[in-house]
Amino acid sequence: MAVSxxxxxxxxxxAPAPSLETTATxxxxxxxxxxxxxxxGRSEFRYFALRNWKFVVGLxxxxxxxxxxxxxxxLTDNTPFEFSGPTDxxxxxxxxxxxxxxxxxxxxxxxxxxxxxxxxxxxxxxxxWLLGAAVGFTAGYRGGWVDDVLNMLTNVVLVIPxxxxxxxVAAYINVHSYATEAILIGLTSWPWAARAVRxxxxxxxxxxxxxxxxxxxxxxxxxxxxxxxxxxxxYLLMMFILLFGGAILIGASLDFLGLGPSASxxxxxxxxxxxxxxALLLGTWWWFVPPGLGIIAIVGGLYVMNVGLDEIFNPKxxxx
Numbered sequence: 590m591a592v593s594x595x596x597x598x599x600x601x602x603x604a605p606a607p608s609l610e611t612t613a614t615x616x617x618x619x620x621x622x623x624x625x626x627x628x629x630g631r632s633e634f635r636y637f638a639l640r641n642w643k644f645v646v647g648l649x650x651x652x653x654x655x656x657x658x659x660x661x662x663x664l665t666d667n668t669p670f671e672f673s674g675p676t677d678x679x680x681x682x683x684x685x686x687x688x689x690x691x692x693x694x695x696x697x698x699x700x701x702x703x704x705x706x707x708x709x710x711x712x713x714x715x716x717x718w719l720l721g722a723a724v725g726f727t728a729g730y731r732g733g734w735v736d737d738v739l740n741m742l743t744n745v746v747l748v749i750p751x752x753x754x755x756x757x758v759a760a761y762i763n764v765h766s767y768a769t770e771a772i773l774i775g776l777t778s779w780p781w782a783a784r785a786v787r788x789x790x791x792x793x794x795x796x797x798x799x800x801x802x803x804x805x806x807x808x809x810x811x812x813x814x815x816x817x818x819x820x821x822x823x824y825l826l827m828m829f830i831l832l833f834g835g836a837i838l839i840g841a842s843l844d845f846l847g848l849g850p851s852a853s854x855x856x857x858x859x860x861x862x863x864x865x866x867x868a869l870l871l872g873t874w875w876w877f878v879p880p881g882l883g884i885i886a887i888v889g890g891l892y893v894m895n896v897g898l899d900e901i902f903n904p905k906x907x908x909x
Contacts, residue, residue: 637901644897650890654883658707661700669698669854677873687875690866698854699879705855706837706887709771713836716775717782718829724779725786726813730794740787747780752842759848767840770849774836782828789824793817823902827895834891841884856880 638644667673670693678688686695728739755773764770793799794817802812818825843849844857851858863869863877 634901638897641897641901643893644901647890647892647894647897650886651894654703654887654890655707657700658703661703662697665694665697665700667694667697669693669701671697673697677871680875686879687873689862689876690868690871690873695859695875695879698859699856699883701854702856702859702880703883705767705853706840706884708767709774709840709855710833710837710887712768712771713774713778713840714829714833716772717778717832717836718825720775720779721782721828721832722786722818722825724783726790726817728783729787729790730809730813730817736787739783743780743783743787746777747784749777751777752839755839755843756846756848759843764843764848764850765852766850767853767855770840770843771836774839778832778835778839782832785828786821786825789821790817793820823898827898827902830891830895830898834888837884837888856884 672692673694674684674688674692676688676690676692678684678692680687684694684696686699688694689698724739724743728736728743754777758773759770762769764773790813799812799816802816807815840849841855841857841860844855845861845864847861849855849858857880859880860877863873866876868874868876
């Protein structure tokens, strides 16, 4: 969790600046080193981030697929639903990922499917993040009956089987766009984030700098946005990454079940089409392996990156 400047140690004027490599503070009397000092700036974050292989690898994988989603459609002349070649064609120099049983280009379907995955992840995860943060901050800071009501609402939504509700709702309203799918995911994925933010807010609202802000006449919203939230910035970032990956998984599950949009391509819909066409039995592995590996790689990269961020922000876990 980030620490504000007012909590940082005061260094006398003219004293030499501490080296980034020396992050541990020596105990009085020359004893065992205490916990390393928290990050205090962007340069220090870059120093530890570039030396954390989990963060670098995870971020690299996610960025690679994101770039492919952006430029991939420029690398092919085919569209996802176009019958562009021979059926069941194995990967070749002409068709990089082969073709389906209907002669559709699998590579074209894959790159357009990546776009849908990132759209659902960012929008669905973002909505869940905003709702979870708003409910968690309000409940944790206000307390009393406000906390009781919001906590009861959070617990009710939390115990509801999210995927089952989404299946019922998606089947009833007949989802026609990935934006609608992402909104449904976001509206049902926020409770655990709200509980986590609420717990952190309970801890921070008793700090002295919050009392000073309260005595200075600042309102609730100002205190939350200028005092509490900045001290949770690292925690909020990691929470968004988890919600991002979760939204991609839920969206792919709905598409695989045939409950997502059918007018545009997604990774889950590719696997659904491959399943309905018995691609596994026919041995056309190139139809379902790329979307499956794509989902695993993106979500896995996000979680590995999140573990790396935890080690970067947490002095006790930091690798120097």
